[in-house]
Amino acid sequence: MTLAFACARPTPTVVERSIGFHSNDEIKEFKWHLGTEEPIDxxxxxxxxxxxxxxxxxxxYFVDTLRITxxxxxxxTSFEDFQKNVAEDTLGGWTFNRxxxxDLNPALGGEHVQAFFNSxxxxxxxxTIKAKIYESYYVVNNKIVWLDQFRQESK
Incomplete structure (x- = not known):
């Protein structure tokens, strides 16, 4: 008589990777997690x-109570005012690079999209003035709540 025993490996526990810190005391216990594709899209x-x-x-693409800096x-704080400012800038252009x-708390929703451009x-x-543009978006329920822009001239 032959007995065969099957040994199944225990299923590894999936640990969601999180890194970094935040200086805001109200959320300092949270770390950054990878976000999802939807806000990037x-x-x-x-x-x-x-x-x-x-x-x-x-x-x-924006909420009604937006903030753009x-x-x-x-x-x-209104898209119409932002649009007037953008419409005045007719010279130049950019390439969206990456x-x-x-996300600070995937259970709550809302993600921070970081976007990089050459302009x-x-x-x-x-x-011709070349620059690198960095934009930080906060997206909730597939709408942009705020957008902050940063610029560095390059040679």
């Missing part, structure tokens, strides 16, 4: 509408 769709200057489409320090999303502007003297 939203920012990619916004970029396509922005390139096309389709302001009606762009407006749909540009790299020049201007703060907008984006990722992180160029034409100054009043006709010179």
């Amino acid at each position: 939203l920012v990619k769709a916004l970029d396509k509408a922005w390139v096309a200057r389709d302001y009606a489409a762009m407006k749909n 540009t790299y020049k320090g201007m703060v907008f 984006a990722y999303s992180v 160029y502007d034409i100054n009043p003297y006709g010179d």
